[in-house]
């Protein structure tokens with residue numbers, strides 16, 4: 034795995050389903066980590082476990098709400114006090130309303146954008162301010178930022194993956210390209226990862242029909258496994274990707290290829 038020794042990494046949405054194996058790989062690869070999440074209890078617990086396992090490295094947990102910009106400011110104050118600077122910022126924060134096109138109100142739509150778009154923008158800009166020697170910013174996008182959900186996958190009463198989510202992820206894709214150009218001269222690289230279907234088994238305890246319909250949409254005939262996002266994120270965080278900028282890596286088994 035790629036070397037992250039002594040890298041100062043802030044990970045937002047650090048303790049979710051896809052992020053958890055990534056932060057552990059980062060710790061194993063020698064990074065110092067600040068774990069920021071809604072779920073402070075879990076972040077504190079993991080930071081403690083990491084400190085016990087890797088006592089030479091620094092691990093901190095902090096609360097953040099991507100839609101509460103004061104909490105973002107407080108978080109970056111903590112990062113500055115803890116690390117002084119940043120080498121890598123990863124954001125896996127997310128938001129969506131489980132609504133059909135007809136059900137959306139201006140308020141529910143804007144609430145999603147306030148987190149996904151404005152929140153992510155503020156995370157990136159604050160991170161760049163702490164990268165005087167350059168750095169790497171990695172944003173989680175989605176296959177649904179590139180293609181629309183196939184309605185045949187979502188059988189009633191299930192609703193299709195909501196439109197606010199797809200619009201927001203498409204917006205993030207453009208933000209990645211814009212900021213990659215804007216900060217390229219400062220050697221701050223901005224890239225994305227675009228997961229395909231990675232259903233969290235904890236959310237699907239009943240019928241597996243939905244998972245089977247997802248599998249049929251993937252050229253590889255299966256959904257992603259929890260650990261399979263780690264390689265792309267760690268590559269982008271490491272110096273091995275030093276000339277990769279403005280790129281979004283699909284990790285989707287080929288979902289967006291046909």
Ligand SMILES: NC(=O)c1ccc[n+]([C@@H]2O[C@H](COP(=O)([O-])OP(=O)(O)OC[C@H]3O[C@@H](n4cnc5c(N)ncnc54)[C@H](O)[C@@H]3O)[C@@H](O)[C@H]2O)c1
Pocket residue numbers: 045046047048049050051052069070071072097098099100124125126127128148173174175176227228229230231232233
């Ligand atoms: N799992 C998938 O199938 C899939 C597919 C495509 C894209 N993605 C994207 O990958 C990322 C991770 O997805 P996941 O499945 O691990 O989700 P998850 O819900 O398991 O993890 C998200 C983590 O981020 C935290 N979080 C979410 N929004 C936040 C906010 N506004 N402020 C602070 N913390 C916040 C949550 O507490 C959680 O720990 C998300 O950006 C998601 O949109 C996931």
